[in-house]
Amino acid sequence: MENTSQAPLRKELEGELEKQHVKMYEIGKQLSEMMKQTLTTKTETSNTSLEKVIASNIEDLQDLINNKYLTMLKDHAESFDSYGWIEPDEHLLYLTHIKAGLEIYTMLTKNDIIQVKQKFNELEDEVYKTISLLYALICSKKSNRINTIQKIINKSVKRPVNIAIINMNTMLCKLTDENVNTNDETIKMLISNITNVAKQFKEELAKFKNEKIEITSLDDIVMFIKKISKLLEQNALVAMLSELIYQVDEELYGELDIQFLADDAYRQLLLIIEDLRGENIGRYERYAEICANQEHAKYYTIEDCEYYK
Incomplete structure (x- = not known):
C-alpha cells in the first residue's frame, strides 16, 4: 500500500536526485574533455590496419560520451521536472560501453590513460550513488x-x-x-x-x-x-x-x-x-494483486498468474 508518511523523505530524495543529474553532467563533460585531449591514433607502428582500428575505437568513444550519454544527462540536468530520472539500465547501457571502449584503447595502443580512467571511475561512483537514491525513492512509495x-x-x-x-x-x-x-x-x-x-x-x-x-x-x-x-x-x-x-x-x-x-x-x-525499473516494479505489484483475487484472476491465464506469485 501507498506509504503517505514518507512524503517529506520522497521530496528530499527527489531534490538529491536532481542535484545528482547536474553533478553527473558536469563530471561527464570533464571526462569528455580529458578523452579529447588524451586519446590519440599515434602509434610507434607502421601497421595501417591497427591505426584504422584505433581511430574507429576513438570515434566510437567520442560518440558514446558526447552524442549519447552527455546528451541524455544534459536533458535531465536542465529539465528534471519534465523528464524525471534516468533509469539504471539507461546509465549502464552507456557506462559499460564507455568503460569497455577505454579498455580496448589501452589494449590497442598500450598508452597510459590513468587520469581518464580515474575520471570515469568518479562518474561511475556518482551514478551508483544516484541509483541508490532512486531505489530509496522507489521503496519509500510503497511498503x-x-x-x-x-x-x-x-x-x-x-x-x-x-x-x-x-x-x-x-x-x-x-x-x-x-x-x-x-x-x-x-x-x-x-x-x-x-x-x-x-x-x-x-x-x-x-x-x-x-x-x-x-x-x-x-x-x-x-x-x-x-x-x-x-x-x-x-x-x-x-x-x-x-x-x-x-x-x-x-x-x-x-x-x-x-x-x-x-x-x-x-x-x-x-x-x-x-x-x-520503477514502472515495472509497480506493474509486477498490480498484476500480483490481481492474480491473488480469484474474481479478477479468471481473466488471466494460469501461466500469467504463476509468474506473479
Whole structure:
C-alpha cells in the first residue's frame, strides 16, 4: 500500500536526485574533455590496419560520451521536472560501453590513460550513488518493495544468463574454427582478445548463475546491479572488439558472423536491470494483486498468474 508518511523523505530524495543529474553532467563533460585531449591514433607502428582500428575505437568513444550519454544527462540536468530520472539500465547501457571502449584503447595502443580512467571511475561512483537514491525513492512509495524486487530478480535472471552462455559457446566455436584464416596481424590480435574475453565472460556468467541472490536492503539492490554491470562490461568488450574486425576485413567479419551473438547476449542481460525499473516494479505489484483475487484472476491465464506469485 501507498506509504503517505514518507512524503517529506520522497521530496528530499527527489531534490538529491536532481542535484545528482547536474553533478553527473558536469563530471561527464570533464571526462569528455580529458578523452579529447588524451586519446590519440599515434602509434610507434607502421601497421595501417591497427591505426584504422584505433581511430574507429576513438570515434566510437567520442560518440558514446558526447552524442549519447552527455546528451541524455544534459536533458535531465536542465529539465528534471519534465523528464524525471534516468533509469539504471539507461546509465549502464552507456557506462559499460564507455568503460569497455577505454579498455580496448589501452589494449590497442598500450598508452597510459590513468587520469581518464580515474575520471570515469568518479562518474561511475556518482551514478551508483544516484541509483541508490532512486531505489530509496522507489521503496519509500510503497511498503514491502524490497521483497517485490527480490521476487522479480528471482524470475528475471536465469533465462537471460543461459542465453548469454549459449551465445558465448557458439561464438567460441566460430572463433576456433580451423577455417578462420587471416594474415593480418591486427585481425589476429582482435580474434585472440575476443576469444580470451569471451572465455572469461562465460566463466563469470556460470559463476553468477549459481549464486544465491538475497535482497534485504537498498545496499543489496545496488550490489546486484553492480554485478550485472560487471557482466555487461565484459559483454560490451566482446561486442566492441568484434565490431572492430569490420574496419579491417569486411568479408571475414561477415563470414565469422559473431556480432549478433555478442549484441544479443548484451540485450538479454540488460533486460534484467530493465525489469527493475520503477514502472515495472509497480506493474509486477498490480498484476500480483490481481492474480491473488480469484474474481479478477479468471481473466488471466494460469501461466500469467504463476509468474506473479
